[in-house]
Amino acid sequence: MDKKALLRSFLAEDAAENDITSQTLLENTYVTARIEAREEMILSGIEECVELFGLAGVAALPKKKDGEKAEAYEVLLTLHGRVHSILAVERSALNLLGRMSGIATAANAAGNLAREINDHVRVAGTRKTAPGLRYFDKKAISAGGGLPHRYDLEEAFLIKDAHRSFLDVGEAVRGCRAAFPKKIIDCEVESVEDALRAAEAGADTIMFDNMSPEKIAEAISALKAAGLREKVMLEISGGIRADTISTFKGLDIDIISMGSLTHSVACADVSLEIE
Secondary structure (H helix, E strand, O other): OOHHHHHHHHHHHOOHHHOHHHHHHOOOOEEEEEEEEOOOEEOOOHHHHHHHHHHOOOEEEEOOOOOOEEOOOOEEEEEEEEHHHHHHHHHHHHHHHHHHHHHHHHHHHHHHHHOOOOOOOEEEOOOOOOOOOHHHHHHHHHHOOOEOOOOOOOOOEEEOHHHHOOOOHHHHHHHHHHHOOOOOEEEEEOOHHHHHHHHHHOOOEEEEEOOOHHHHHHHHHHHHHOOOHHHOEEEEEOOOOHHHHHHHOOOOOOEEEOOHHHHOOOOOOEEEEEO
16 A cells, blocks of 8 residues: 555645646745644544645644644644645645544544443454545544454455355354464354354454344353353444444453444544634
8 A cells, every 4th residue: 555645646636736726816925824623533644644735845743643632723733835735735634634533533432432341342443444545544543542453355354144155154264264374363143153163163253243232242151151252352343333332331342343433434623724
């Protein structure tokens, strides 16, 4: 993944070199500007803003770091450069900063809620990211304290219901282990029996997909009784949102994967002001 090439493509998409409004109405003088938060947020995308403005010859000085909390109206970056260049990059930079900070803020909030379940569970993202933005979406989740989960189809195995419709859970796990012994194997299950089969076959992570808290508790008890609980990570998934996390309180799980962190992101409110 070439991050700089992606950032250049964002500017090209917006025809940043041909801002006919600014070029027609404004002399291209040197100005100072600032980017500020309009609400409380966890920051992500500060580094990308510096790089985006740098591509247009604008000096961007960060006042805050990715992963830090920003208060409403706090200055995040100061800018110095030609006004045409600053305005040409403005929307691309704010779009990315707002999206990434929105994801980081959501991941942080979900992580705080998850602590009510137990003292070791972590929130994770999924591959439900916007096309072309996966690197930035995953980075934002990490900035918010979450786990990025697998980046792509090659990084780790994820045995899903589509795979299980062709072969038995145990057979699927053993086949993956034989093909790539060092790759992580995450296996979706929808029943207590499949959870036991996957663990017995050597899966690294058991993912309880769209299972009720009661069924998950039953599966965990069965894994403990079989002496398998400590050999696997336990993950829950399937339409989990911030307002439903509490329904899993008290369960001995390790990971909550939430596609909503990226597919339903609410962008954080950021703005650029010329001084």
